[in-house]
Amino acid sequence: MVPVKVGEKFDYEAVNIDSDWNDSNDSELIMHTIHSYPAKFPAFIAWKAFEYAQNEGVKIKNVSDIFCGCGTVALEAKIHGYDFWGCDINPVATLIARTKSNTYNVDEILYYYERIKIKIENLDFPDDLYLRANARLQYWYYEKSYCVLYKLHYAIVCEIPEGKYREAFECIFSSILKACSKWLTKSIKPQVDPNKKEIDVLGQFDMHLHKFIKAVEEIKVANANTIIKCTNFLNEENLPKVDLIITSPPYVTSYEYADLHQLSSLWLGYADDYRTLRRGSIGSVYNSDAFFMDMKNLNNTGKNICEQLINIGMPMSKVKSVARYYVDMQNAVEKCYGMLRDGGMVFFVVGDTEYKNVKIQNSRHLVEVLEKNKFHDIKIGKRTISKRICIPYRDETGKFSKDKSKRKVYHEEFIISGRL
Template sequence: MSDIEKDNMLLNKVTSSSKGDKAYWSFKGRAKRQYCHALIQYPAMMVPAMQGELIDAVLEIDSNITSIIDPFVGSGTTLGEAMCRGLDFVGLDINPLSILACEVKSGPLYIEAFKEKCHILLEKVRSDIRVDVAVQITNIDKWFTKEVQLALSKIYRAIQSENSKWARKIFWLCMSNTVRTVCNSRGSTFKLHIKSIEQIGNTPNTLDVFTKNIEKTIVALCEQKKILSEMGSLNKSISKSKIKIIHTDTSKKIGKDIQCDLLVSSPPYGDNNTTVTYGQFSYLSLKWIDEKDIDNLKIKGLLETQNKIDSSSLGGSIKGASEKFELLKYKSSSLCNTVKAISAVNSENVKKLITFVFDLDLALDNALLTLRKNAYMIWTLGNRRISNIEVPLDKIMREILEHKGCVFIHQVEREILSKRMAIKNRIANTMDKELILMMRK
């Protein structure tokens, strides 16, 4: 079968799934996050069932697929769907919290042993009578009440005393979700923004929150083990998938030994500081996690300030914007038109767009190097606004990829229903749909 015939089969498969229903890909009522997808709170997570259905569509057309890569792995939605299908997986991200989440999702799934360890750990927390704070955080009294600091410290020490690293990792993820609930930063935005005095006064009991997170985690791990077993993707308590999680800036060169058959990913829709601040969202949680227990950390100093992760991500620096635009402008006419439109309103704002797309372009080069010839790509994208002008990231991505020799297959539009976008985040007010861009290398 020729590549063109495969492309047409994939196009027909995806379009026939919706049967003309424009709302089909919104997955209304089908967007629940279960099994490993329920393990972590994280911004802007993809809908697992949607990604799974798109992966299945490609698997029907290309039976030679054994591995998937996600160069912006985030909370690990694609990882979870790959594992359910017994596929090998490579995931990349710059955020240490993302790396931890993916390491936990990767297993092992020693459920009964973990339940025993939970009882022991909670007893250690309850019997800890120390009154010292276990971690150092700049402005700690701003972000945590004294009572919360002491309670989190007891949990921190108890986790550190656990002998098994695989269990400590799960506990650290429970700690992350707990910190998110009991800190003094508002949950309605991904940026660090102090709660009102009244809200701080209503902070729930830290140990109660942690205990509930452990209980939810056990349910999720049990579901994960059950589904992997049913799919024939489990060897005793370990996933059959070979999984590699890499801590890296995706705009930098990736190892040459990676060769995958399919790409499924959702890149940032713009620079973190003005779209989704993944770094600020993760900062307080990461300060309460022993980074020595995250195996694959390679980039140092990301927790020096609350903005460091975001400023180190795509488009984090606006230096050299004019020079970067000169290198980009022949790759995307849509980018040129958007730059012109924004410049007419605010010439400073255009720098954010140019430097983001420049870094994204480098990341795409690196991603393509990890794919075999004729591999399919599924990109979930969103078009943000700058100076109230829509940035057509779907068109920009398509044009840049076509400039690199890739082939356009199809594009699906879906309404955003439950993707985790904080209500008061500025991006949430300007985005109500996503675009799924399907390309072939």
């Protein structure tokens, strides 16, 4: 980690890969892998941030992640004995995060599973069940797979009372939805594979359930309190005081998370139309339709980037999305300042992107925002996103590719810290 100041000339691209943040010899807990999640950073970033903050003199009791996603920081905080408060606007994300950070009795899990299997055997539904399905689910599923999934979810809701065990089973159910659908395997965007074969739905669920049991058995429970809310951080008023914030905001011009989680959102009843979940998401083009873009609201970096994008002819809807992202991030950092106790620290994991040769410097923008909000001792490091997925090109289907003629995407990201 090297010091950086906005007022000084600083070459962000010249920041070297920091081996401390790039890899770990320790394997992740199984619980971190119970449900796939896009752009999830590895668990070692969280516990290395704990170590770094402690070495810098931060006394950690309370940890937060304001864009908590699937709960990587939440779980690591729990097993390290820190109280945690986190939030995310995506209900699928917070379902996964709560499931990962709760404690369970294996015998009770198996008891509910036996009840579910018995319930499924005795269920009888009308022949037109598939024809009555949500049109979007008909689009994604063959009839047989849909009907088995329907019975499975119906049994979960009938046999498990509301609470952490039902959420755990719904999370496991959610984790198999793409594999059981026509969704193109490993694609980063919603795309049908017309040649994809149906798989054994109940067999897939059984496999994931027993993986979850192994994950539960692996964790040594620490005495820590965990709170995870499904809410927009920018609208949340009841924020706790914490010593350390570790977070990775969505990248500007990046994924539409509502689209990527549409199967779970529809099956679990979070929305009748998954597109309604796009609104409110930071950096979403769908969150900017009515956004009045006033350059005076942007800091110097944000203003400069938006002006360049306008000059090269980026559609105004997308320019407004970039501007909205930067305004939202400026407000988020200001709220982080209000959450931290004196001497506290914040960590942001963020990457730079590019649009038609215009550098979209999220790292520079964030450093400038931290300095404006009176954070000091601002430092920056760089890491390779993952050895497994660091190939920086993607083909027309969204899959990673080694072909240099294909679209290049970011494969490095920055770790940026600041003190209060």
